[in-house]
Amino acid sequence: MTDKIFTKQEWIEALKGLQDTYRILVPVKDGDFHSFKSLEEGKEPDFNYLNSRLSPKSLVFPQSERMFEYSLDEKDPDVNILKESQKDYSPQAIVGIRPCDAHAFQIVKLNFDNPEYRDPYWVQRFESTTLVGLGCNEPGSTCFCTETGGGPFSEKGLDVMLYDLGERFLVKGLTEKGEEFLNKAKGGSPADDAALKDAETLKGSASDKIVSEVHTDKLREKVVKDLFNAPFWEDVAFSCINCGTCTFLCPTCWCFDIQDEVLGKEGDRIRNWDSCMFPLFTLHGSGHNPRDKKFQRVRQRFMHKLKYYDDKYHNGIQCSGCGRCVRYCPANIDIRQVAELMNNF
Amino acid sequence: MLAYTEKIRETASRLLKENKVDVFIGYKKGTVPMMNEPVLISDPEKADILYWDSNCGLNLCNYLTKRTDRIGILANGCNSRNIVTHIIENQIKRDQLYIVGIPCTGMIDRRAVMRAVNNKEILDVKEDGDQFTVKGKDFEETFDTKNFLQSNCASCSHRNPVEYDEMIAEPVEEQTGVEPYKDVEEIEQMSSEEKHDFFVRMISKCIRCYACRNVCPLCYCPTCFVDESKPQWVGKSTDTIDTMTFHFLRAYHCAGRCTDCGACERACPMDIPVRQFTKKLNKDVQELFSWEAGLSLDQRPPLDVYRPDDYNDFIR
Numbered sequence: 222m223t224d225k226i227f228t229k230q231e232w233i234e235a236l237k238g239l240q241d242t243y244r245i246l247v248p249v250k251d252g253d254f255h256s257f258k259s260l261e262e263g264k265e266p267d268f269n270y271l272n273s274r275l276s277p278k279s280l281v282f283p284q285s286e287r288m289f290e291y292s293l294d295e296k297d298p299d300v301n302i303l304k305e306s307q308k309d310y311s312p313q314a315i316v317g318i319r320p321c322d323a324h325a326f327q328i329v330k331l332n333f334d335n336p337e338y339r340d341p342y343w344v345q346r347f348e349s350t351t352l353v354g355l356g357c358n359e360p361g362s363t364c365f366c367t368e369t370g371g372g373p374f375s376e377k378g379l380d381v382m383l384y385d386l387g388e389r390f391l392v393k394g395l396t397e398k399g400e401e402f403l404n405k406a407k408g409g410s411p412a413d414d415a416a417l418k419d420a421e422t423l424k425g426s427a428s429d430k431i432v433s434e435v436h437t438d439k440l441r442e443k444v445v446k447d448l449f450n451a452p453f454w455e456d457v458a459f460s461c462i463n464c465g466t467c468t469f470l471c472p473t474c475w476c477f478d479i480q481d482e483v484l485g486k487e488g489d490r491i492r493n494w495d496s497c498m499f500p501l502f503t504l505h506g507s508g509h510n511p512r513d514k515k516f517q518r519v520r521q522r523f524m525h526k527l528k529y530y531d532d533k534y535h536n537g538i539q540c541s542g543c544g545r546c547v548r549y550c551p552a553n554i555d556i557r558q559v560a561e562l563m564n565n566f
Numbered sequence: 567m568l569a570y571t572e573k574i575r576e577t578a579s580r581l582l583k584e585n586k587v588d589v590f591i592g593y594k595k596g597t598v599p600m601m602n603e604p605v606l607i608s609d610p611e612k613a614d615i616l617y618w619d620s621n622c623g624l625n626l627c628n629y630l631t632k633r634t635d636r637i638g639i640l641a642n643g644c645n646s647r648n649i650v651t652h653i654i655e656n657q658i659k660r661d662q663l664y665i666v667g668i669p670c671t672g673m674i675d676r677r678a679v680m681r682a683v684n685n686k687e688i689l690d691v692k693e694d695g696d697q698f699t700v701k702g703k704d705f706e707e708t709f710d711t712k713n714f715l716q717s718n719c720a721s722c723s724h725r726n727p728v729e730y731d732e733m734i735a736e737p738v739e740e741q742t743g744v745e746p747y748k749d750v751e752e753i754e755q756m757s758s759e760e761k762h763d764f765f766v767r768m769i770s771k772c773i774r775c776y777a778c779r780n781v782c783p784l785c786y787c788p789t790c791f792v793d794e795s796k797p798q799w800v801g802k803s804t805d806t807i808d809t810m811t812f813h814f815l816r817a818y819h820c821a822g823r824c825t826d827c828g829a830c831e832r833a834c835p836m837d838i839p840v841r842q843f844t845k846k847l848n849k850d851v852q853e854l855f856s857w858e859a860g861l862s863l864d865q866r867p868p869l870d871v872y873r874p875d876d877y878n879d880f881i882r
């Protein structure tokens with residue numbers, strides 16, 4: 222596999238050159254936070270960032286995605302026939318994605334791409350995406366990737382890994398997809414031993430900088446009903462306002478709702494992100510709502526992430542430790558503490 | 567404001583012990599800097615988790631809606647005005663409440679603080695009198711709190727609670743000569759097209775998470791119009807017109823009720839200044855009806871009564 226060295230300027234030039242083949246998505250400073258945007262003239266990527274405010278999940282699983290279009294015009298020979306909307310599955314590369322967010326795609330993949338069910342939109346877009354990760358030299362205080370089976374330099378789910386060596390990037394190909402990407406990248410030189418050694422040192426020291434501890438080791442053996450009926454849920458949920466912040470910002474939340482929207486005689490079938498924190502999420506047509514209380518919804522979010530997911534897929538928890546929900550929950554509900562409560566129950 | 571913490575703990579513990587209230591609602595210290603978490607306690611022994619500093623910027627009134635028990639609750643100026651509004655709108659009864667008044671000196675705008683340290687990660691914030699010190703990995707800086715207030719607090723003219731059963735401290739001096747509507751006036755000067763562009767740009771990052779709505783004590787409708795499905799009034803995608811419809815209609819529903827507590831803006835994960843919508847309505851209601859929300863239990867708000875003999879033509 223290729224190990225190359227690029228100066229930072231060379232790397233950006235190389236990315237610009239790759240734009241013929243890929244839609245290159247990079248972190249860009251966008252007000253007070255970072256968003257992934259396609260590389261354009263004059264809009265410089267900023268790789269010196271902690272993480273993007275919104276996770277990059279929307280690049281594979283857009284918040285609103287048109288699935289079908291149809292006509293309601295009786296005169297139209299195709300009246301009432303759903304036709305698949307045109308979609309763009311041309312190759313894209315998310316460059317500078319953090320390891321937790323790449324790991325998150327692997328967590329989500331079990332839901333969208335498994336023997337029982339294959340989500341055509343997610344799968345096609347995921348397959349056309351190359352993930353070029355950027356290892357974290359300085360993890361944030363709310364990061365806990367090491368506690369979820371990842372790490373600041375974890376290669377899980379990545380096709381290429383970048384090591385930030387100050388003036389230069391060490392660029393490592395990790396998969397065939399990644400190799401293909403690197404083969405097309407112009408410039409760079411073969412990695413020297415000093416660079417490889419520096420990268421190893423960075424990698425070694427980064428994990429030690431993770432300060433958030435989350436223990437989930439005892440969750441697998443717990444009985445679902447015990448946790449479900451645990452006495453702490455009302456307390457945990459008290460401050461929650463049932464917004465979509467935690468689930469929409471989260472790279473591992475995958476729920477959606479399907480809606481028809483009609484204007485005149487033309488209709489679209491759209492899928493939109495949904496959230497288990499919204500009462501509407503479980504509202505039945507009959508008017509009955511099996512989760513009509515706030516604490517039931519809060520319990521669902523944590524039980525799904527920390528218990529049901531592992532029970533179903535035996536793949537650890539449905540959280541990659543990015544810490545977004547910890548930072549941005551307006552009510553300061555902290556998954557690290559809830560995990561601790563559940564694990565020790 | 568830090569000094570209030572001890573007093574709050576004593577008061578809550580006393581009220582619970584004396585069985586004056588069944589529960590007490592306040593804040594506990596948050597797990598990340600400049601964030602505190604609303605908390606409810608019913609055991610006087612637990613009063614020690616209560617906490618107060620200049621990061622208590624949510625609105626506790628939001629947690630009162632339709633409760634049936636006897637509640638002790640902290641209330642600074644704006645929160646107390648929302649409680650009054652809640653009582654007037656029959657969301658809670660006055661005699662269920664024991665309001666512990668907090669003379670307020672304003673809440674810290676955590677985004678402004680982050681900006682001041684170039685958005686480097688803040689690991690610790692300590693308040694000391696009217697200053698606070700921010701620490702990160704390789705920096706430490708001390709700021710004057712008054713330069714970092716949330717913009718609604720900087721222009722607040724009701725810092726002391728308007729309704730309370732006891733006060734935690736002597737009232738603070740009210741700010742005078744504040745100009746809360748400068749930004750609104752700027753928008754008013756714009757042409758229709760400019761306004762449209764301004765608002766489209768403003769909400770372009772909105773993810774329809776509804777944190778702004780859900781954090782707001784005024785938004786207690788059992789089913790919000792955006793969540794209504796039979797019939798469905800508003801599309802649920804991130805289409806600009808739908809998102810705009812949500813924001814405008816929500817603002818109209820808050821007209822004459824909003825206290826400009828700033829919770830919506832504080833809650834927004836995408837840093838959208840949603841108060842631009844509600845403030846315009848606050849200004850209109852003040853100009854048209856000389857009304858500020860939540861100042862008195864004895865007067866009906868201008869926009870919730872219909873009288874055939876109303877002195878205003880337009881409403882008859």
Ligand code: SF4
Nearest residue numbers: 461462464466467550
């Ligand atoms: S946990 Fe926090 S972010 Fe999630 S719904 Fe509740 S208040 Fe919103």
Ligand code: SF4
Nearest residue numbers: 471540541543544546
């Ligand atoms: S649950 Fe929270 S920490 Fe875990 S992946 Fe989602 S947003 Fe990140």
Ligand code: SF4
Nearest residue numbers: 643644670672719722
């Ligand atoms: S608006 Fe006024 S009362 Fe409310 S937090 Fe700010 S300063 Fe305090």
Ligand code: SF4
Nearest residue numbers: 772773775776778834
């Ligand atoms: S909190 Fe912000 S992102 Fe969420 S709906 Fe309100 S304005 Fe939009």
